[in-house]
Amino acid sequence: MTEEVMSILAYHGLSIDDLSQVRIVNPEAADATQTLKTNNDEFVSSIEDINKLIKDFSEKSSKLAEQVKTRKLNAIAVRTRLQAAQRQTDIEKNSLLEKIEEYKLLSERLRAEHDALRKIEQNQNALLQQFNS
C-alpha cells in the first residue's frame, strides 16, 4: 500500500518525509533551501561585520594619515632648520675664522713691535754695561 500511496502521491507531485508528513516540495530540495537560508543569514551577518571592520579601519587609517602628515611636516621643518643652522654655523665659522685671522695678524704685529722694542732695550743695556765697565 505504502508503495502504491507513494507512487500515487508522487504522481501528484507530493511526497512524505521521514516524519511521515505530506510535503509538496521534495524533501532534498527543502533541505537545501533550508541550508541556503541559514547560510545566507550567516553571510549577511558576516558582511555586516566586515563593513563595520572596514569602517573602523578606514577611520583609524585616516587618523594615522593625519598623524603621519603632521609628523612629516614636523620632519621637514626640522630638516630645513637643520640646513639653515648648518649654513648659519658655516657663516659663523667663517666669520670666526676671519676673526682668528685678524687676531693672528694683530698678535703678529704686536710681536714685531715687541721684538723691535726688545732690540732697543738690549742695545741700551749693552751701552749701560759699557758705561759701567
Place this chain on the structure above:
Amino acid sequence: MITSHEYKIHESICSALGFGPGEVIFSASDNHKLTVTTINKKENVAEFDLGADAYPVDLTIMPSLNRKGCQICVACSDGSITMINYNKDESHDRIDVSYHLKLEKKWPAHEGAAIQVISSPSGSELASCGEDGVVKVWSKSGLLRSTLTNLGHAVYALDWSPDGSKVVYACQSKIEIKTLSGNTKQTSEVWTAHEPVVSCVTWGSGDTIASGGEDGKYKIWDLFGRLLFQSAEHQFPITSISFSPNAESLLVGTFGIVKYCDPSGKSISSVQQTNLGSPFRFCWSQDNLIAATGTGSGKLLRLDIAGSKTEDETHQLLQMNSKAIKVTEIDSATTDMIETTERITSISTGYKNIVIGTTEQLQIFVKGRLNTPQLVDLKEHTPNLIKQTDQLFAVVSTSAILILTYEGRIQSENRFNFNLTAMNLAQVALNSRFCVIVDPRDARNLIGFENLTGKAINGSVKSLESSPLLTHKENIRHVELQADQQILSFVDEQKDLYIVKLGGAKVVPHRIMSNVTAIMTSSTLPVLSILKGSQVEALVNPAIAFVDNALVAQSTVAIEATNLGRNPRLFAFNEGTVSLRNHDGSVIRGSLNPLATLLIKAVKDRKFTEGLSICRFAADNALWMTLSGFALEHNQTEVLAECYKALGRVDRVRQINRATETSDKTLQVIELKALGNEPETMDTLAKRSEIIDTLPLLFAKCAWKEALELAIKKGSHIDTVLYFRSNYLKAREKEEDIEKFREMNQKIDVSWEDIKAKYPMTA
C-alpha cells in the same frame, strides 16, 4: 676697527652716495630723489626731484673750496648725467639753516645706462662710463673733453689716479689703465683680473690698484698688472671696493659684509649684518675717518674708522670712535679719555701739547691737564691736518693754512685759491720760523711763508701761490724743515734727497743722496731720518752738506730696526726714536745710537771736548765724521785735527797744521774752509795765496780744469799741472778727455827736472 651706524632712508637699492661739505651725505635711490642727510643727527634735511624717469645709479661730489656748497653729478640709468648745485645758508648764530638744491645742467652722456661718474681729484674734470662700453672725460661744466675708449661691452667700474693723470676702468674680465695727457701718445696697460666679470676697481696710492669681481675675490695689483695680493674666495661676488683718500685703508663689500682692510689687503675688522644686502658703493670723507655705503636693501650705512694711533715721547693717542680718544701716558701707563661733541677730523701730539681738530673747532690740551682744553673756533675752516713745533702749530684746512700758538692765538692765516684737502703730512713742513708746503696744483713747486707774518720767505710781494719758493725739475714727495735751522730738505719722485738753505732770495738745492723713499726730522734734534727702501739711516746734522758734501755719506748712522718688510713708512721721529709703520700695520721702532744723541747735545752747547770724549768712548767712525763736520762748521781747528787723526786722514792733519802756522789770519780761515767743499773759498784762496799752496789742494780734489785755468791765469806752473794730470791719467789707464789739456799738451813741453825744481814735492 670699524663700527657701523644705520641711516634708513631708502626703500629700494641705493648705489649713489657721497659726502658733501658741512657734514652732510648725499644719496639717491629709485624714488627719483636726491636726499641730503646730516651726518650727526641722521635727519633728511633736503630733497631734489630728479624726474620721474630718472633712476640714479651713481653720484660724485666735485671738490670745492667752499665749505657751504658744492656741485653734485648724478648718473642715471637713462644714460644722462645731471649736475646739481648745493648750497647751505645759515644765519650768523647757526640757528636758522636752509638747504638749497638747484638744477645746473643735464646732458645725455651714454647710450643705455650711465654706470659710474667720478670727479678727478682736483675737481677740474669728470669721468663717466656706461653700458655702451664708452669711457668719457668731461670738463667740470659738462662739455665733452675726450672719449677715452669704446670697448663694445659695458664698463662697470672706473677710477682716477690720485694725481689725475690716468684713469683705470674695468670691462668684462679685464682692467685697463689709460693715460689722459693730451700731447703724449695715450698709453694703456691691460690685464685679466677676475673671471667672469670685474665688478669694481679703485686706485690706491700712486702705484696700487684694487679690484673685486664676481669670482668672490678681491685682488691688489701694481700698475703693470702684477698681482700683489689675492683674498680668499667669498661666498658671494665682491660688489664694491674703495681705498680711502690717503690710501691707508681699504673697504671691501660683499653680500651682508663690509670688510675693513689695511692697504696690503689684509682684513683688520668687519661688519656683518644679515639684512644688509650688498654694499654697492663706498664713499669717504676727506679726513679718512668716516666712510659711507649704500646697499641693495636701500640702507645707508655710516662706517666709522677707529684705531688710528698717534704718539710722541710721552703720550700715545688711540682713536676709539668718531668722538672719543684714549690718551695713554707711556711712563705711568695711566689712561684718560678725551671726548668731543663733534666729529674728530685730525689728531696730533707733540712737545707739551695735544691738539685735536673737530669739524667745528680746535681743542688744545696741555699734557697732564686734559680736562681744561683751550678751544678755538675756526669758523669756516675744518682742520684736516695738524703739524706741530715747539711753540707753534699749523692747521691745514680745505683752502687755508693757519699758524697758531698753543694759547690758541692765530699768528697768521694764508688762504689759497686751490684745494688743500688732498695733502698729507709729508707735504707740510714747519719749524719755529717757516712753513713750507708742496704746491698741490704742481708738486714741483714749494710754497713757503714766514709763520709770524704769513709773507713769502723769498720776500716776494706777489701772492704766495704765484711765487713759489723754488721750482724743482721733478715732483716733490716729502718736505722737511730742520727745527731751529733754516734748512729745508726734500725728496723728489726720483728718490733723490736735496737740501736747501733758506733765507736770501735765491735758493739752490744740493743733491746729497739718492734712493731715498722718505725723510723725517727729529722733533728736538738736528737729525734727519732717511728711509731707503727698508733701511733706516739718520743723517746727523744735515747742515754738514753745506760744509763738506763728502761728509754726508760718511756721517750717516744706520738705525737698527728689525723685521721691516716691504714699503715701511716713517710716521714719527721723537727725539732719537724713529717709528715706522710696517706694511702689515705694525709699528716698528728703531733707536738712534744714544751716544750720537749725546754728541749732538754736547755740540749744541759748544762743549767740543765733551764731544771728543764721547767719540773716543764710542770709537765709531761715523761719530768722528759727524764731529768733524760740526768742528768744520764752527771752526774748531784743534777738534778737527783730533778727528782727522782718529780717522787716519794724515793729509788733512798736515793741511790743518800748515794753516795754523800761517801768519796771515784771513788765509788761515780760507785754508780751513778749503777743507770743506765750498767752491767760492777755493777761488778766494787762489786769489790770495801763492799758486804753489793752492795747487796741491786742487790736485787732491781732482779739480784739474780749475787747476789748469788757475795756472794759465797766473802764467806759471802750467807744466806742473800737465805733469800731474798725465800721471793721474796714466795711473788710471785713461786717455785725455779734456780739450784744454790736449791743446796745452801740444803747446808746452813738460820737463820733470824743471818741475822738481820749482814745485815742493813734500806737500
